[in-house]
Amino acid sequence: MELKxxxxxxxxxxxSIERYPVWxxxxxxxxxxxxRAVRNSLSGFKELVETPELAxxxxxxPVDLLGVDAAIxxxxxxxxxxxxGLTYEMVExxxxxxxxxxxSKEELKYAETDFNIEDxxxxxxxAIRITNKELNGRVPLIGFAGAPWTIFCYMTEGxxxxxxxxxxxxxxxxxxxxxxxxxxxxxxxxxxxxxxIKAGAxxxxxxxxxxxxxxxxxxxxxGVKYIKKIADAITEVPLTLFSKGAFHSIxxxxxxxxxxxxxxxxxxxxxxxxxxxxxxxxxxxxxxAVLYGTHASVEDLTNKxxxxxxxxxxxxxxxxxxxxxxxxxxxxxxxxxxxNYEIIY
Amino acid sequence: MELKxxxxxxxxxxxSIERYPVWxxxxxxxxxxxxRAVRNSLSGFKELVETPELAxxxxxxPVDLLGVDAAIxxxxxxxxxxxxGLTYEMVExxxxxxxxxxxSKEELKYAETDFNIEDxxxxxxxAIRITNKELNGRVPLIGFAGAPWTIFCYMTEGxxxxxxxxxxxxxxxxxxxxxxxxxxxxxxxxxxxxxxIKAGAxxxxxxxxxxxxxxxxxxxxxGVKYIKKIADAITEVPLTLFSKGAFHSIxxxxxxxxxxxxxxxxxxxxxxxxxxxxxxxxxxxxxxAVLYGTHASVEDLTNKxxxxxxxxxxxxxxxxxxxxxxxxxxxxxxxxxxxNYEIIY
Numbered sequence: 001m002e003l004k005x006x007x008x009x010x011x012x013x014x015x016s017i018e019r020y021p022v023w024x025x026x027x028x029x030x031x032x033x034x035x036r037a038v039r040n041s042l043s044g045f046k047e048l049v050e051t052p053e054l055a056x057x058x059x060x061x062p063v064d065l066l067g068v069d070a071a072i073x074x075x076x077x078x079x080x081x082x083x084x085g086l087t088y089e090m091v092e093x094x095x096x097x098x099x100x101x102x103x104s105k106e107e108l109k110y111a112e113t114d115f116n117i118e119d120x121x122x123x124x125x126x127a128i129r130i131t132n133k134e135l136n137g138r139v140p141l142i143g144f145a146g147a148p149w150t151i152f153c154y155m156t157e158g159x160x161x162x163x164x165x166x167x168x169x170x171x172x173x174x175x176x177x178x179x180x181x182x183x184x185x186x187x188x189x190x191x192x193x194x195x196x197i198k199a200g201a202x203x204x205x206x207x208x209x210x211x212x213x214x215x216x217x218x219x220x221x222x223g224v225k226y227i228k229k230i231a232d233a234i235t236e237v238p239l240t241l242f243s244k245g246a247f248h249s250i251x252x253x254x255x256x257x258x259x260x261x262x263x264x265x266x267x268x269x270x271x272x273x274x275x276x277x278x279x280x281x282x283x284x285x286x287x288x289a290v291l292y293g294t295h296a297s298v299e300d301l302t303n304k305x306x307x308x309x310x311x312x313x314x315x316x317x318x319x320x321x322x323x324x325x326x327x328x329x330x331x332x333x334x335x336x337x338x339x340n341y342e343i344i345y
Numbered sequence: 346m347e348l349k350x351x352x353x354x355x356x357x358x359x360x361s362i363e364r365y366p367v368w369x370x371x372x373x374x375x376x377x378x379x380x381r382a383v384r385n386s387l388s389g390f391k392e393l394v395e396t397p398e399l400a401x402x403x404x405x406x407p408v409d410l411l412g413v414d415a416a417i418x419x420x421x422x423x424x425x426x427x428x429x430g431l432t433y434e435m436v437e438x439x440x441x442x443x444x445x446x447x448x449s450k451e452e453l454k455y456a457e458t459d460f461n462i463e464d465x466x467x468x469x470x471x472a473i474r475i476t477n478k479e480l481n482g483r484v485p486l487i488g489f490a491g492a493p494w495t496i497f498c499y500m501t502e503g504x505x506x507x508x509x510x511x512x513x514x515x516x517x518x519x520x521x522x523x524x525x526x527x528x529x530x531x532x533x534x535x536x537x538x539x540x541x542i543k544a545g546a547x548x549x550x551x552x553x554x555x556x557x558x559x560x561x562x563x564x565x566x567x568g569v570k571y572i573k574k575i576a577d578a579i580t581e582v583p584l585t586l587f588s589k590g591a592f593h594s595i596x597x598x599x600x601x602x603x604x605x606x607x608x609x610x611x612x613x614x615x616x617x618x619x620x621x622x623x624x625x626x627x628x629x630x631x632x633x634a635v636l637y638g639t640h641a642s643v644e645d646l647t648n649k650x651x652x653x654x655x656x657x658x659x660x661x662x663x664x665x666x667x668x669x670x671x672x673x674x675x676x677x678x679x680x681x682x683x684x685n686y687e688i689i690y
Contacts, residue, residue, distance in 0.1 A: 160507075165633070165668050172642065173637055212611065265560055289513035292514040292518055320508075
């Protein structure tokens with residue numbers, strides 16, 4: 001199916017664009033009353049993730065309601081560990097919780113790799129197919145997965161953490177176990193992303209939410225190494241790498257086979273660009289808290305952010321997921337400002 | 346009283362040292378069974394903080410039991426907001442919680458500045474006096490406070506948070522309120538630190554635990570600006586600034602009137618030293634998770650860390666507080682390794 005708006009794909013590849021493409025991490029979610037209406041009719045978050053028709057519906061909502069230049073499939077990075085054998089629960093106000101964890105070689109049995117993706121994650125690929133059918137080429141659809149290090153954090157720690165000290169302990173006490181588990185996660189993630197492409201994802205993003213809790217050397221060994229395997233395997237569609245907080249590893253990431261590097265709001269676009277040059281597109285990086293301001297201030301700070309990038313290789317986004325209590329009207333102002341911005345470089 | 350071991354003070358000032366001084370953030374605390382014995386005999390954490398004899402006892406424990414080169418007074422950064430009028434509770438496994446918060450000009454009444462430090466925080470200065478008497482000059486005593494930005498985070502958010510989006514929202518919606526509150530916190534913090542010096546603190550550290558959630562410009566405006574006021578006011582004893590995660594603002598911090606800059610474990614000592622030069626001492630930065638490893642591995646990785654600093658201007662510490670489930674014997678190995686390390690530069 002031909003895309004009517006392929007701006008984000010051209011920006012990712014470094015091709016000419018007439019204006020910057022814009023979307024928001026977590027755009028399909030709690031900020032929209034229309035999302036909450038769907039979500040509240042269900043037993044829980046996981047029911048929404050696992051029901052393709054409804055996942056497709058909330059995926060399309062921000063395209064209809066906010067006017068973003070891309071949809072991102074509504075799902076969760078934790079569907080991968082679940083498919084491997086570690087089920088999770090989403091506890092209201094607390095986040096994910098895994099009844100079982102992997103902290104020993106014996107427990108590696110909960111990290112299966114020998115299964116068919118469609119059998120266990122068919123609800124995601126089905127949601128992709130339905131979404132594309134309903135979008136009818138209006139905008140591209142982004143698929144995604146968690147990066148192996150972040151998935152490893154949850155599979156070992158079993159829940160969110162300020163320090164992920166259980167996960168990091170294993171890197172020192174049993175690096176072989178760590179590499180074996182990371183390798184298994186990588187194998188499944190590649191197969192999962194390939195299925196998403198086959199189902200119709202036009203581009204992919206890898207989220208490494210907990211990259212920032214490792215120093216440069218450990219992130220090279222336990223993070224970047226596995227991201228590289230995935231980046232080398234994904235050749236069909238543009239790939240975005242977003243390693244939150246990995247200020248020390250930006251060059252290493254930009255040297256991988258990818259098109260776009262995501263950038264959080266703490267990093268400075270000017271020095272970021274100096275470091276990675278013009279060979280990659282940068283995605284980001286408005287502070288999500290800017291959207292708490294007035295419409296005038298959202299417009300002003302969005303324009304200021306756009307100025308600092310000074311390059312066509314830019315996909316506009318926030319520096320992290322949109323906060324749940326943001327007024328959707330402020331999001332519209334952000335998007336409108338980006339769409340009105342004249343590229344002069 | 347004359348100090349028998351003033352190694353850390355000489356290291357802070359850039360004077361000659363025969364070996365590196367070493368201590369650990371959170372050394373007085375849950376890793377020691379002797380601490381837990383004291384703590385478990387009480388109604389809660391706050392009773393320990395507010396009882397000078399017991400605070401002094403747990404402050405001295407790591408000097409006796411671990412052999413560190415400095416004591417740090419057992420207290421909490423949240424005693425400052427409490428003295429200002431915002432009481433907190435320490436909820437087991439959840440952390441601090443403030444029944445009241447400051448999110449409007451009306452609520453600024455909970456941020457008093459016009460009070461006598463000894464009246465409201467006399468339990469801290471008394472603990473300092475008792476500690477020094479009992480230490481009898483064995484090692485210097487470090488006093489501390491939270492940096493204004495981090496205290497602001499708790500006073501507005503009312504609890505810990507992954508994003509501190511309530512605190513950051515105010516920076517965009519009511520910067521005047523933010524500056525007024527930060528200014529008040531700064532005023533009280535300076536008076537509080539001066540009282541600690543008067544009571545006998547030999548050096549001071551400012552903890553900015555949440556520095557890393559702001560970008561460079563906002564941290565300059567709402568963080569560094571107020572740290573500068575404090576640094577300019579503290580002229581009597583050496584001052585250490587530890588702004589966790591503020592990778593973008595290291596130079597700005599090093600240019601303030603301070604002796605030592607703290608460094609978390611994610612940052613790289615070589616590039617950190619390149620950036621700040623030899624005009625300041627660096628404190629850090631072993632990954633706290635290293636202490637989960639074997640004794641041999643703790644020794645090996647501690648030596649590797651020491652090698653990378655290549656300067657006498659180094660106070661050895663972890664890159665963050667020691668984790669509560671660390672075996673004190675591993676801490677001893679860390680300390681012994683530092684003490685045996687021959688300075689060759």
